[in-house]
Amino acid sequence: MSAREPRRATPEASPALRAEGIAKAFVSGKVRTQVLEGLSLSIDAGELTLISGPSGCGKSTLLAILSGLQKVDAGRVLALGSDLTALDSHALERFRLRHTGFVFQGFNLFPALNALEQVALPLHYLGLPDRQAQERAMQSLDEVGMTPRIHLRPGELSGGEKQRVAIARALAKHPELLFADEPTSALDAANGQIIIDILHRIARSHGTTVLCVSHDPRLTHHADRMLSMEDGRILSDRRAEPLHHEA
Template sequence: MSSASEHAIKAHGLYKRFKTGRTHIEVLKRVDFDALHGDVTMVMGPSGSGKSTLVAALSGLLKPDEGQVSALGQDLWGLRQNRIDRFRLDHCGFIFQGFNLFSALTALQQVEIVLKYQGVPKRDARRRAADALAEVGLEMRMNSRPAEMSGGEKQRVAIARALAKQPQLLFADEPTSALDGENGQIVIRLLQRAAKSHGAAVICVTHDPRLEAYADRIIHIEDGHILDDHRVDRAEAPADPLHHRPELVEA
């Protein structure tokens, strides 16, 4: 168990622009960011505000033009490419809107394969994969392939795959966008559990306001700027997590 107190990631002055034809578009305009172990940090913002670019810059997927990321105490972008790849493999879990599963593999194999890449021996990989699938309630689906599963089940496989390696950093990019409300709630609760019982820093970007109720901290981003950053007082959180909280939505 870990409490929300220690920095898992800290970024300073992230700047990223993309070239489109003869012009540039600035997507991250010197963003400072941090996230704590044990927290669900929710980054909310409209489509095109820079959320996915921020996740990519924080997780070693896309090098920012300027700025630093200190991830688990390491200067991420100061590492050589192979060390960045290794860092991601060892410490980061990813959950995307589109699930990103291999269509030919069973649920068990989807999870196992990541552990094998990491160098976990075959037998351990199988056991850990089965445990992770059980943790997301898919023990009956171990041998199913994506075509045989619902969207909610597929996203739970993706979560099991991310959790199996017990990552310190868990990045979720619009994890509920392709799901109905009920399945979205299952997914966000699993992310919450990863933060609370495994001490992961969960960084979830979304434009889905229903997820705000599950956050420990809410950061609003718009047009490449952080507009607002506040901690949610759990004692004041409504019993019904889907209860509408205009003070947060309009903050």
């Protein structure tokens, strides 16, 4: 399988993500907890959308469903025109590999690999030759300011540096969709701001659709759209003022 050039958003493009009447519940013993019920939502292409809300409100579950990491109990999810709810596990895994990038609170790095190897690894799964994978990994690490640290392993990096490596790994695939779950919660203020700036730049410079779940209020100054959730429902849906759309 060869690498695919990223598809960029246009003003006339359909929503990058659409949820239609999705429901999700979790069962533990005899207790059934309804997390989402009949939720519908559209996410525009090329924008940074922030989902916030108290712990347990369903925002991380919504992110996992929209990214194809979790199945719905009812409803459907369309991503880049594909109905994720109709895909089998193999097709869903292939879709995530080719079209999505993920950034998690816990970084999800391999302890034995250095930064360059971390970023190049998914590119090998995409079928890129070693040289091309190395070049693209270097470009992504440079974009997040990690060039001087490419030969260091996670144990030799700070929390902020680990998160930058994780973002570079996602970015190197040229994803149309980037999902970030609490990307700044484990970081101090300075490193958190660096990560926020990088996510903002990815949406602006690459035309990537960035969907971020976070409690961090600083993200509201960079988001195109802000969704607030509570008890599995979207309570408010606000768009940024025109000034926030300036690069």
